[in-house]
Amino acid sequence: MRGNLGRALSASIGKKAWMAISGLLLVGFLCAHLAGNLLLFIDQDGSAFNAYAEALSSNPLLPAAELVLATLFIAHIALGLKVSSQNRDARKVRYRVSANHGGRTPGSATMLVTGVLILVFLVIHLLDFRLDDSTHGDMAAAVRKRLGSGSGAWTYGIGIAALGLHLSHAFASAFQTLGLNHPKYDNAIQLAGKGIGVVLGLGFLAFPVILYFSSGAA
Amino acid sequence: MKLTLNIWRQAGPESEGQFETHALDGVSEDMSFLEMLDLLNQKLVMSGREAVAFDHDCREGICGMCSLVINGEAHGPVKGTTTCQLHMRSFSDGDQIVIEPFRAAAFPIIRDLVVDRSSFDSIIMAGGFISARTGSAPDGNAILVPKTDSDKAMDAAACIGCGGCVAACPNAAAMLFTAAKVTHLASLPQGQPERQSRVLSMVKEMDEQGFGNCTNERECEAACPKEISVATIAQMNRDYLKAAIFTD
Ligand code: HEM
Ligand code: FES
Numbered sequence: 528m529r530g531n532l533g534r535a536l537s538a539s540i541g542k543k544a545w546m547a548i549s550g551l552l553l554v555g556f557l558c559a560h561l562a563g564n565l566l567l568f569i570d571q572d573g574s575a576f577n578a579y580a581e582a583l584s585s586n587p588l589l590p591a592a593e594l595v596l597a598t599l600f601i602a603h604i605a606l607g608l609k610v611s612s613q614n615r616d617a618r619k620v621r622y623r624v625s626a627n628h629g630g631r632t633p634g635s636a637t638m639l640v641t642g643v644l645i646l647v648f649l650v651i652h653l654l655d656f657r658l659d660d661s662t663h664g665d666m667a668a669a670v671r672k673r674l675g676s677g678s679g680a681w682t683y684g685i686g687i688a689a690l691g692l693h694l695s696h697a698f699a700s701a702f703q704t705l706g707l708n709h710p711k712y713d714n715a716i717q718l719a720g721k722g723i724g725v726v727l728g729l730g731f732l733a734f735p736v737i738l739y740f741s742s743g744a745a
Numbered sequence: 746m747k748l749t750l751n752i753w754r755q756a757g758p759e760s761e762g763q764f765e766t767h768a769l770d771g772v773s774e775d776m777s778f779l780e781m782l783d784l785l786n787q788k789l790v791m792s793g794r795e796a797v798a799f800d801h802d803c804r805e806g807i808c809g810m811c812s813l814v815i816n817g818e819a820h821g822p823v824k825g826t827t828t829c830q831l832h833m834r835s836f837s838d839g840d841q842i843v844i845e846p847f848r849a850a851a852f853p854i855i856r857d858l859v860v861d862r863s864s865f866d867s868i869i870m871a872g873g874f875i876s877a878r879t880g881s882a883p884d885g886n887a888i889l890v891p892k893t894d895s896d897k898a899m900d901a902a903a904c905i906g907c908g909g910c911v912a913a914c915p916n917a918a919a920m921l922f923t924a925a926k927v928t929h930l931a932s933l934p935q936g937q938p939e940r941q942s943r944v945l946s947m948v949k950e951m952d953e954q955g956f957g958n959c960t961n962e963r964e965c966e967a968a969c970p971k972e973i974s975v976a977t978i979a980q981m982n983r984d985y986l987k988a989a990i991f992t993d
Contacts, residue, residue: 535989539918539958540948540982610958614916617850617957623751623764624843626817628913629824630963636915638960700961703975706983710976 542606547701549603556596561730573667580666604646611639634696641693648686674735675742683735691728698723746772746838752797753845755854774834779804781833798857804829809905813858814845819912819968827970847912851955862908864954865922871950872943873926875935888934898932901925903971913968916957921965923951924981925973931984941988948985
């Protein structure tokens with residue numbers, strides 16, 4: 528059989544491979560995003576963070592980077608919804624009792640739910656800081672104001688918690704999907720996946736928590 | 746012991762099904778799960794009612810005919826055990842047991858607890874064999890197979906094709922079954938000539954039969970009565986992507 532690349536890569540394993548690649552690249556983005564954000568805690572007046580925000584927004588390559596990022600998100604989300612709907616169709620009548628056989632985790636069982644929560648959060652997040660021109664100038668102050676408010680802290684807290692849970696399954700799952708797994712290092716990958724969920728989850732969660740409790744709103 | 750059974754009854758593929766409750770007394774803990782159902786059927790038939798239809802053949806864990814989802818678990822609560830090898834000592838007096846057929850769009854119900862698993866046959870027919878001419882049976886040691894490879898092939902070949910992986914999978918995916926067959930043949934020299942076309946066409950058939958996509962939840966591995974490892978799925982994914990990208 529002549530390998531038809533397009534057909535093969537749109538089949539089940541192909542779709543999953545695209546999800547895994549886009550997902551892993553998004554994890555890479557998140558790491559860079561967190562590292563940049565942490566500049567907010569480096570000084571009191573937010574000048575380091577503002578300088579970083581300014582450098583980003585004045586970089587002529589930013590639109591290209593944003594286009595790549597948007598493509599990754601859209602591809603991942605579109606495939607995630609497609610895969611989930613096919614999976615729903617694959618079992619039309621549900622079990623009356625369905626027990627965990629020992630493989631499912633809270634993260635793995637909720638991928639679609641956490642994915643949709645992340646999507647909602649992403650839209651809010653973009654409206655807050657990317658599409659609102661009034662934040663430009665003193666971004667640090669805008670972040671402190673938004674995340675320091677009760678509603679902001681809750682919104683970001685929930686969005687980030689969903690992200691952490693998504694990642695607790697996603698990272699290791701992506702390796703398995705790409706065939707990059709073997710009993711020799713399966714445990715290590717599983718552990719790294721949980722670790723990434725915890726590090727990125729707690730790392731981002733630090734912002735709403737710290738900003739809320741230091742804002743005087745608490 | 747005395748049990749309360751909630752059993753799925755469905756007269757035919759197109760009929761509406763429903764759960765039926767039966768109280769069953771006189772169950773011995775030494776009975777297998779299927780013998781317990783035999784006892785129920787005997788009582789039903791004696792009282793002029795229809796026996797519950799369920800699949801079985803060898804009753805020794807090797808043929809892959811028995812099925813059933815018992816209290817939400819494919820092949821019941823004991824690890825590495827087919828329904829026919831499950832014994833009633835795993836239950837207690839007074840237990841309520843919910844018995845459902847394997848549920849998947851690709852496994853339509855024929856009657857009661859019996860499902861049609863011929864979609865698995867279609868996957869095998871798409872490439873789960875070796876058709877390259879190999880001549881007559883070679884001398885025992887004519888084709889040398891490293892011990893690690895033959896072990897790997899044997900572990901994968903332990904799959905009895907029961908469909909428990911599909912039943913247990915939250916997405917009704919057939920990845921563990923297909924991966925076991927692909928890995929079995931990919932681990933042996935005789936499987937090499939068709940290794941790439943095999944994985945491509947078996948996966949294509951698996952999709953066409955309407956099985957779900959794998960989300961790596963590993964419920965299949967946990968439920969598999971032969972304890973086939975999801976390492977076979979990683980191997981199949983690897984082979985598939987390589988074949989999709991690099992075959993001529
Ligand atoms: C920063 C955001 C996100 C990251 C880093 C991410 C990462 C990942 C990764 C690595 C996987 C595993 C893929 C695999 O097993 O092959 C995954 C699975 C999944 N993602 Fe995301 N994701 C993100 C956002 C989203 C969003 C917004 C949605 C949808 C609305 C979504 C829906 C899904 C679904 C449904 C799965 C499960 C499918 C599966 O396991 O096959 N994700 N994600
Ligand atoms: S009846 Fe043969 S495996 Fe259970």
